[in-house]
Amino acid sequence: MFIDMPLDQLRGYLPPRHEPADFDAFWNRTLEEARKHDLDAVFTEVDTGLSLVRTYDVTFAGFGGHPVKGWLIVPASATGPLPCVVQYIGYNGGRGTPHDWLLWPAAGWAVFVMDSRGQGGSRMPGDTADPVGGTGPMVPGRLTLGVLDPGDYYYRRLYTDGVRAVEAARSHPLVDAAEIVVAGGSQGGGTAMAVSALVPGLRHAFIDVPFMTHIRRACEITDADPYAELSRFLQTQRHLVDQVFATLDHFDGVNFAARNTTPALFSVGLRDAITPPSTVFAAYNHYAGEKDIKVWPFNEHEGGASAQAAAQLAIARTLRRAAD
Template identity: 60%
Template sequence: MPLFDKPLSELRDYRPERDEQPDFDEFWSRTLDEAAQFPLDAQFTPYDAALSLVDVYDVRFSGWGGHRIAGWLILPAGATEPLPTVVHYIGYGGGRGFPHDWLSSPVAGFATFVMDTRGQGSNGTPGDTPDPVGGKNAQTPGFMTRGVMDPDDYYYRRVFTDAVRAVDAALTHPLVDASRVVIAGGSQGGGIATAVAGLRTGLAGAMFDVPFLTGYRRATEIVETLPYYEIARYLSIHRDHEEQVFRTLSYFDGMNFAARATSPALYSVALMDTTCPPSTVFASYNHYAGPKEIRVWPYNKHEGGQTFQTREQLRWLRDIAKNS
């Protein structure tokens, strides 16, 4: 796969104008206030994962609309003092999987909180959280156009709200150090983490690995790959919905959240990535308001740096934990 997007020298300076609605902050303040009407009621139930070096808890907490969201809390075995914590969000279609899928940060000494993604978990890794709410408009298969005609009804309004409340749920556990919470995710998980970084203060750091859900219009114009292609496919049928679709998506664009985020961040990008194009990642990175670093993988597609990026993240996390 040859390079198809802007050259790296241009990507480093690529900072497109953001499409942001005047009531963006009010919309999200209202959304989170509505969610706050429901008690978190975070519950941690011991779980037999057959792993001797970690303690595992099955998690349930109330997300958007009071809907119960599943997750895992994985702790270094026998921990007695509050720990630096990583809250993980999951890639498109995947679910929370099993505790043994999430061992890199616990063995590095971090508490690890994994949030299941509502309605997903039937692609790659299993999930346990339904989405009781459906969009009111017709949609293409997938999640990108579910409720896309109305920001209040859009699928990711619920997911992003769940994700903010996942941090709150993690903080209710006595072994989570509130001053050292880092959020993390790859692809869709990276897009979810970007939203949380822009919506919630008090984070010690954020890690966005080849993030999705940013620069929607450009992505639909330069690649014909899923999941962004779900939007283009919808608009190829609903030709008269373009203006409203992109207006809705502007409330969920990673660039707008990045411009509000202030915690230290570690990004990654792959220059041959036709799923999350490099220019969309750099658009988020270059708008990010806090201290930031980016790791560039020139010859990779959406797999990005994989285990090499994990090594970068573990080293970065070690420094964040020391400095927080």
């Protein structure tokens, strides 16, 4: 069933933002601290049995200088710099295996897949530890890890890793540093929205069914995980509600959206209980840059799936023609 407002109301939905006074200073300080560590990006070519692509096992220094894993996959015929999609991953997923990420190399692009620290389920295994445990109480998952202090919060580390992943991709000679697109769905979509606000000069952002947007409303209208992790946490930590949301405001996609000038394509499923439509439209309607959104009325958290990928490929062809 449709789980949110009618579409005509969603298109005009522009809720007030809860923006911390130190939002910009917090993120400027965070990235300055991260860049004190050498990027130290290492690309090791590996034999995957995929004869039409070349695959590199990547390690680079993310938040705190911590090693973060990834894949760089390029067409085997590549001889010069290619446009590159930097791909971020959904909640509890890891970088998986190279054959999970062949769409963009098949289109003639490079793809740089960033592992998500401390995540990686059985379906999409990960290879990156999160050596920071966070402080204070939490419930299982990542959403409440360090949530009592913006400086300790898990997503400070993940979004910083996302920025450093762009820098790592740009450092490779087979990647055209001026032709970078960031992409992801759910948690990956939220990461793409944050990174595209924090990194200048990106060509496009593909932001699918983004998580971590309009978080206060999400917690009010869905019982689905991962937002339900916050609800379970606050059921027992009743006295911490204001403190928790003060932290989350530093990571809310609507605040990144209001600063974002990277051209973007969004997607939303009107039956999505995981990232409810109004939370997606809140970010989309506040988005300051050139934008479009694909609305999938009968879809849930998968959004447009392969149809959305086709729309992204169409934009990618346009970007290639413009670059040429």
